Amino acid sequence: MHNAVLFPLLATGALFCPSVARAGQQAAEKPPRTITVTGEGKVKVRPDTASVSAGVVTEADTARAALDKNTERMLQVMGGLLEAGIAQDDLQTSQFSVSPVYSRPPRNPSGPRVDPKIIGYRVSNTVTAIVRDLERVGSVLDKVVTLGANSVGGPSFFLDEPRPRLDEARKQAVADALRKAELLSAAAGVKLGEILTLREGRGYEPQPEMMRSKAMEMSSSAVPIAAGTQQLRATVTLVIAID
Template structure:
């Protein structure tokens, strides 16, 4: 029994010393070196969809008179758009307002309360056009049917996902290209990629085309959709040896 106690007393300090030494040895290992690099990629596409912001503004001596005139004009616009192939799901009222119109006052009459001379009704409609070849004719049609407010046209890409993926692939390729350049200049070798993170995808802002209201012509209004650019940004963390 005394020999067993003496042996245990000898082994215990050795085990304790080994446990203390293990973290110290691990901390002596050199830290892993990495290269953090960002890449950008772009993809260009042709817009295939457009939104028209159009509407009717009417005035009358009473609110009911202005509203009745506005309703008649908007019904003609809705009917004409349907005849032009626009589905109901692609037409949405975006603004509707009724407000008084005041008489213009002379400077000497300013202290007096402004008098209401009539009422104005505004009905704004957003129309999605899926066939850009028909866009010019649709613009002519809505104006001829009574639309006297056309604030602009927005062009966009209906399904941008394939272009976004193309931009992402180019962003990764750009990051790897730069990583190889920096590694070669620094005299180090690239190891495996440790992480990939997306810094964001930039969707194209809708392109606006201002449209004048003087469009009383027999031919369709000429329009140009142009191109749009989508971009992606990625960050790679790569081990270097």
């Protein structure tokens, strides 16, 4: 009699064991509590390099004639860049095109439609130069225009080797994120644990600030140029466990 009662109880207990095990497993797999913070670091730098583009655009009745005119003037422009101290490795053709030039028929809504006709050809050739001495940027621009460039762009200023200064911004970003985490955890009454993930994102932002001393040092005959300053910006996101 006792055995008959005991067996159902054991069977019932066996039915409940898997659910208890699953509950324990779910409790063990419960994700840790975390806090997510983002830090930012900024370092102001003075650019030491510039890029400028110098192009020649010519037109003629035939593509051959337009190309010949363009080549003659472009050789003078490129030669002038080399004479100005630009290294051969710092010169690169960035654009070249040959395209037809079409006539513009007069507008006459009530008259017959007149299709545009090819009346000539246009050749465009552009070279990009890296100027590693910022004192020469203005004189380089002046020289290429004097030698026949009629499509000039830039300058764009940048730091030739930004990694050491960018590392400074990264360190500032991590310190800023940890500072925020300590502040928030103290306010919430929790303790910080280990860093679970660290993700970086960075940006490069121009900062308009005139370099007046540089502008005054330039020759009065050169194109006035102000390189200004720029900011190297780094951001990091930390996910930290909390107790």
